[in-house]
Every structure is written in structure tokens, then in C-alpha cells.
Amino acid sequence: MAVTITTRVEEELIKLIDExxxxxxxxxxxxxxRFLIKAVKEWMVEKALQDYQQGKITLWQA
Incomplete structure (x- = not known):
């Protein structure tokens, strides 16, 4: 189920997004x-790599 979210962004960013x-x-x-999905996936990968490097998780868990 989709949920509506509201946030404020700079006008210049909206111009770029509209373009x-x-x-x-x-x-x-x-x-x-699409940008949100991509950003969340990238964050998850970066977090897993950090946790692996810090020994918090195994390679299998990452």
C-alpha cells in the first residue's frame, strides 16, 4: 500500500527534478x-559494508 509523504525542498532542486x-x-x-528507492538501496549497501568492515556482521550477513 502506498503512503503519501510530504517534505520541503529547495526550489532549485524541484526545478532539476522537473527537468x-x-x-x-x-x-x-x-x-x-525512483530516486528514493535508489537512495535507500545505496544506503543499505553502504551500511552493510561499514558494518562488515567494523566486524559487526559477517560477509554472509552483509
């Missing part, structure tokens, strides 16, 4: 959703 949406033929919400 990306225009170039990709998507709406703003789709662009933001």
Missing part, C-alpha cells in the same frame, strides 16, 4: 519515487 521528469517522460512523483 529530469520532462526529459524522461515521467511525472515528478515517479522521478522522486
Amino acid at each position: 529530469i521528469a520532462r526529459r524522461e517522460g515521467m511525472d515528478r512523483s515517479t522521478v522522486l519515487r
